[in-house]
Amino acid sequence: MGKTESLQDLAVQTLLEPAETLLKLSSLKNFEEEDIHDIRVASRRLRTGIPIFSSCFEGKEAAKWLKALKSLTNSLGDARDSDVFIKYLSRYENQPLTEIVERLKVSREKSYIFAKKRISQMHKSGILEDIISNLKEINCSDKNCYSLGLANICVRYSAVEKYSRNLDDVYDKTGHHKMRIAVKKFRYCLEVFSPLFDDKLSAELASLKELQDSLGKMHDFDVFLEKIPEIIRESVFEGADVDKILELQDLLLKSCRESRDRLYTETRKVWDRLNDEYYKEHLTAKFEENLPDCLKEMQSQKLMIVSDIHGSYDSLVKALNDAICRGVGGILCLGDISGRGDTDACLRLLKQNNAICIHGNYDLATAEIYWSSEFFKSRYDLKDSMKNISLESINEILTFPSRLRLKISDKRILMVHDSPAGGKERLGPKTPADRLACLADMSQADIILMGHSHLPFVRRVNEVLFINPGSIGNIKDSDARPSYAVLDVSTGEAEIIKLDDEFSEISSRCRLEDIHTEDRKKNAEMSGGIDDVFRLAEDLDINISHAAAVARLSSNIFCNTCGLHKLYEDDLTLLQYAAILHDAGWLMGKRDHEKNSYKIIMDLSLPVSSNDKNIIACIARYHRGNLPELNDPEIKDVSNTDLDRILRLAGILRIADDIANQTDMEEITNCPVINGRLEIFLSQKTDDIFLKKNDLFEKVFKYKVEVL
The missing domain is CATH 3.60.21.10 (Metallo-dependent phosphatases)
Incomplete structure (x- = not known):
């Protein structure tokens, strides 16, 4: 088809073909490996396109389509994986391996029977006819397709960029798998908008396919490396010669690892090349030059x-x-x-x-x-x-x-x-x-x-x-x-x-400028007794530079997450004191230093009430990560309300301590909660921080944490 700039025409042009292909394939009595592949591709294209053109469809009806399409795609996964694994093993001429392949073929048939059942259910449900009928009678208000396309590719490409940092670790197979999925979704999304351009974005899509194929093959070998020991164990149980079968395992694992390493190198080169060629910038420029003149x-x-x-x-x-x-x-x-x-x-x-x-x-x-x-x-x-x-x-x-x-x-x-x-x-x-x-x-x-x-x-x-x-x-x-x-x-x-308004004083401290350090280079406006607390820390041989960094980061996180922890300014003061004194227990050695921090803090003369001092000591005591036990003497007289405050503040302190141990940056610019995850943005971008102490925060707040 030719170039189109109509939202309605674009929806029909990109969705009708995969819907009709899926309807045709679902009517088959028998399926080959290629048919399974084509069904999965068609269903994924529909799953990508329907949300993009959601304004053209009725919400509940589209929900039903998406649910059925996702179920269909997932049901074919085992059949596809079996085909790929069998094809790989069939390259080797080896008697034990021949027997293994025959057993896998029997297992594959079970996967195909299940897949045929789900495909048949989809065909009989009438959902595909419903999608096609809606597309042929589609009537939606027109929008600028280039603006819609630019927004969509920005969303999808941001996910690719996010997971691309996992390429820095050659062994991060989970991260590489997530990047593969992100690239695949981005490619399908870009295909939706390709009819907007005379060249159909052929060069951009070809580069993406190269990256997706490389990541996909790499993932296949990751799966093989997990499956090979399983099939070897089954062969031993079936009575195969142990020495021969273990020799075969070593051969297969070595081959898979070498292939996987080669593909990793290729993937890295493709991704680096795309960045060197300013792939994203050139792609977005194509959309931007067609934006409406406002x-x-x-x-x-x-x-x-x-x-x-x-x-x-x-x-x-x-x-x-x-x-x-x-x-x-x-x-x-x-x-x-x-x-x-x-x-x-x-x-x-x-x-x-x-x-x-x-x-x-x-x-x-x-x-x-x-x-x-x-x-x-x-x-x-x-x-x-x-x-x-x-x-x-x-x-x-x-x-x-x-x-x-x-x-x-x-x-x-x-x-x-x-x-x-x-x-x-x-x-x-x-x-x-x-x-x-x-x-x-x-x-x-x-x-x-x-x-x-x-x-x-x-x-x-x-x-x-x-x-x-x-x-x-x-x-x-x-x-x-x-x-x-x-x-x-x-x-x-x-x-x-x-604008003049009544706002919490906590918000006014979201940008703590500095915190006192030994050389006074990092002063900040904290509560009035902060100087006294730093002097006590010096007397206890606490690392003042680290204490100041943790206090600053704790304060930043606290002020950026007010809506999450729902605490007050007095709590911020207690957190700052605990952050400065949290390492007091090291004076008595590493062993039980958190418990010793509690004891030392309780013996100090702090500018707070006895109850608040106990809370400060408990924050330092429990920032280690484990939740308190009912018989812990430190919380014997602590109310449930105060215990909740302690755990919330200790969770924040533990995150700040983790970050301070990994970077000199002490300024956090934002902490949005996005899709069930707290994202902590430092003042400068870094790819080197991987939290190891986010466990307590996640237990208390029920949110994952990531530093960006």
Whole structure:
């Protein structure tokens, strides 16, 4: 088929063929290996495409389709794996191996019988006819396909990039498997939008197929390495010659390992080549050059710049009213509209005021949750943070581009969410001038608007104006008030506007500037008795540099997770004291040093009540990772409420201690909870931190933790 730019035509062109192929194949009486492969591919293409074009279908009906398609794909997995394993073993001419292959063929037949049953059920269910019928009668409101495509590939490629770091470990087979799945999903997604281009994205898809094939073969050998010992054991039980069969095992395992190592090297080369060739940048540029021209809609020269709303409807209303009073005539939104508040209401408000919007990383992460296995489940099955976000809002946000260029009064304006260089870079008031100068040179713009860091600032470098309006809904600035910016294009001047409101003092400490160290290089505003606590730590021969780092990181995590732990500012003070003194027990040696920390802290004179001192000592005592036992003397007189506080704070301390042991970076910029996981963003990107002490936090808060 030829090029198309209609959403409706694109849906039909990409979904009708796999649906008809699946219907035809499901009617067969007997299946060959190639048929199983084609059925799996067709079902995966439908599973990828239906969520993308969800606005064209009725939600409950699409949910039924996706559930049936996923069940079908999974049911064919054993049959496919059996075929691949048998084909590999059949390359060897060996009598014991011939007998093994014959046994595997018998087992494969069982897999095929099960697969035939599921395929037959799918054929009789009428679901495929239903999909085809809906596609032939499809009628959906048109959207810009390039914007939708750009958002989708950004989501999928971000997953590829996330798991690509697992390639650094040649033995991380689980990580390599996750990358294989991410690449496969990205490729299927890119195929959906290939009809938008004259070249059908053939070169881009060919590179992806090369990477996917290499990762897929590598995964096959990982599976072989697990299966070979199993079939050898079965052969021994069947009475095979032990010496011969063990010799055969050594031969097969050696061959698999060598093949796997070779494929790993090839995979690494392909991935490095894609990065060297700026694969992502060239691909996104193809979509971006076809984005709609929205410049004619922006007539006003006085603009409201807003970012990182995160569903905070009330704050957005106040900001808009304030901006209107200041005479703004247009609104530019830099992304991350979605969040724990009422995203639907925020989006409606922005649309009512004709805001020009781009999407942000949190918007993409929110979309990824919807694209998971729970895609069309009831809203009440989703996490609290998702309950005020409708599928329609997600789809609309995804049509916003990742960046936009405007031209107003001969001023070139670049809108991005994170950084002109991408990569989730966080730009703030402390970003070095030479870095901003580099970004100015590459951007070819007079004014650069960015958000993401939640840190408001206005700076001019090399005649280029940089504006970060801060955040409306998730404050990371030391001045804990929602903020936006007003830009007067005619004068080239901008101003950060802070909204007066009642906010927790905890939020105002989200950006602790420094913490006292022995040389006073890392001072921070903490509670009044902090100097006394540091002096006590010095007397106990505690490593002050490490203690200060742990205290700083603990404070950052605490302040960035207020909605998760639901504690108060007094608790922050206790956490800081515990972080400084947590290694006190080392004075008496490594053995039982956590218990000894408790005893030493209880003997200290601290500027707190006796109850709070016991809590501080318990935080240090239990940050080791194990939950308290009922008969522990340390918690004999501790109330259930205080015990809950202790475990929450100890979990935070243990994470901070783990990070401080692995990096000199002591600043955390954000800790969002995404898809059941707490993601801790350090001030600079690092791939070297792998948490070993996240167990207590995960037990207490029921969230996985990852440092990015």
